[in-house]
Amino acid sequence: MTPPQLVSNMLAPQFSLTSALGAVGAALGWGAAAAPLLAQPGVDWSWWRQAREALAYLAQHLPTRGVTSGQPPRIGIPAYTCAVTATPWLSQGWSVHWLDTDHWGRVQLPTPPTLQTLDALLVIHPWGQRLDLTPWRTAADTHGLTLIEDCAHAHHTDPLVADARLYSWGREKDLSCVAGGALATRHTLGLPTPQLPPPSQRWQVLHALQPLWYSLSLPWWHWGGALLPKCIQALGLLPLAVSPTERTNTEPYTTRATLGLTQRRILQQALHRQPYVRQHRLQLSAAWAAALTPLVGSDNLRQTDHHHRVLLRVADAPTFVTTAKRHGFHLVDWQGSPIAPAGTDLTQLGYVHGQCQGAEHAAQTLVTLPTNPRTRLSDVTRFATLCRDGTLPLAST
Ligand SMILES: Cc1ncc(COP(=O)(O)O)c(C=O)c1O
Numbered sequence: 001m002t003p004p005q006l007v008s009n010m011l012a013p014q015f016s017l018t019s020a021l022g023a024v025g026a027a028l029g030w031g032a033a034a035a036p037l038l039a040q041p042g043v044d045w046s047w048w049r050q051a052r053e054a055l056a057y058l059a060q061h062l063p064t065r066g067v068t069s070g071q072p073p074r075i076g077i078p079a080y081t082c083a084v085t086a087t088p089w090l091s092q093g094w095s096v097h098w099l100d101t102d103h104w105g106r107v108q109l110p111t112p113p114t115l116q117t118l119d120a121l122l123v124i125h126p127w128g129q130r131l132d133l134t135p136w137r138t139a140a141d142t143h144g145l146t147l148i149e150d151c152a153h154a155h156h157t158d159p160l161v162a163d164a165r166l167y168s169w170g171r172e173k174d175l176s177c178v179a180g181g182a183l184a185t186r187h188t189l190g191l192p193t194p195q196l197p198p199p200s201q202r203w204q205v206l207h208a209l210q211p212l213w214y215s216l217s218l219p220w221w222h223w224g225g226a227l228l229p230k231c232i233q234a235l236g237l238l239p240l241a242v243s244p245t246e247r248t249n250t251e252p253y254t255t256r257a258t259l260g261l262t263q264r265r266i267l268q269q270a271l272h273r274q275p276y277v278r279q280h281r282l283q284l285s286a287a288w289a290a291a292l293t294p295l296v297g298s299d300n301l302r303q304t305d306h307h308h309r310v311l312l313r314v315a316d317a318p319t320f321v322t323t324a325k326r327h328g329f330h331l332v333d334w335q336g337s338p339i340a341p342a343g344t345d346l347t348q349l350g351y352v353h354g355q356c357q358g359a360e361h362a363a364q365t366l367v368t369l370p371t372n373p374r375t376r377l378s379d380v381t382r383f384a385t386l387c388r389d390g391t392l393p394l395a396s397t
Pocket residue numbers: 049050051052053081082084085124150152153168169170179180181241
């Protein structure tokens with residue numbers, strides 16, 4: 001039997017050893033600084049160490065309408081989301097109104113009575129499903145709300161429709177440079193220019209080494225390679241995108257830094273490669289559909305607009321993810337808790353069970369299949385075989 005290969009949604013699999021070495025070189029001061037990567041007229045642009053820090057900055061400075069006088073400002077956030085889209089707001093004294101989604105995790109526009117109680121709305125494009133922001137823009141204008149678009153799962157540079165657009169380049173995102181983010185905001189929002197200290201050289205070096213550890217360990221991950229990042233992490237040398245304090249929602253938003261030169265270098269490379277990566281994703285996405293549609297039917301499989309992942313509906317997503325992991329498919333246990341696909345139960349953040357039934361259904365039944373460059377057609381075939389022979393439980397038993 002051939003040993004299982006790592007087939008993962010995680011670990012920014014688009015990194016190569018050369019990008020890791022380039023990053024180390026950049027951190028040591030070799031080579032020219034990367035030019036500005038993205039720009040849009042009429043838009044302020046800022047770089048962040050992580051997207052969540054940009055959200056905390058927005059939470060601090062966004063004008064609020066005072067609709068709920070005496071009450072904290074309130075933001076609408078999808079109930080099917082990564083918890084760190086909510087924690088920055090909570091940390092800055094906002095309250096969160098959870099927005100329901102459909103069964104594919106796509107957030108639904110709230111009704112006018114709800115909109116009247118909000119100061120801001122945050123929309124994500126879950127797993128690469130691009131949502132049309134036009135009705136959201138109209139609703140935001142009608143009710144005087146700030147509209148924020150989160151592109152972590154669907155990186156694009158179309159003209160800004162929202163008031164602010166957030167990019168995250170963490171490891172498991174649509175476009176990745178280990179960690180980092182950016183914020184594009186309209187001048188009219190009048191936000192202060194963020195005064196951020198530049199990253200320390202130690203921070204730069206640690207971040208530069210991170211892809212190197214992963215690049216070195218990925219090829220032999222199943223023969224003990226995973227130990228290397230674990231040891232590095234234990235030694236405090238690996239600033240992971242999701243730290244233990246973030247998992248328990250105790251992350252302080254006090255340490256800030258600009259996106260380092262390292263990230264810019266890797267991001268530059270990632271942007272150059274983007275057209276080829278998209279081609280790969282498109283083909284993988286089609287291969288997943290061809291292999292699995294006969295088994296689950298087209299109603300239970302969804303190819304997303306950005307092909308970031310392919311969505312598969314199963315009877316019990318947490319069980320499916322655990323079983324898949326035993327067979328070398330690391331589908332991320334973001335679906336493993338009742339509601340939050342980040343592994344954090346949103347009830348810890350004030351969510352009440354039953355509040356958003358569509359989102360709960362999505363969290364319990366959706367698994368996402370990788371389309372990244374490390375996923376191969378043979379992986380798709382092997383996965384389909386495991387589904388066909390019942391090893392991977394598509395339906396409830
Ligand atoms: C939709 C979405 N937005 C933002 C984030 C946070 O990004 P970062 O890790 O850069 O803070 C995540 C997950 O980590 C996410 O899934």
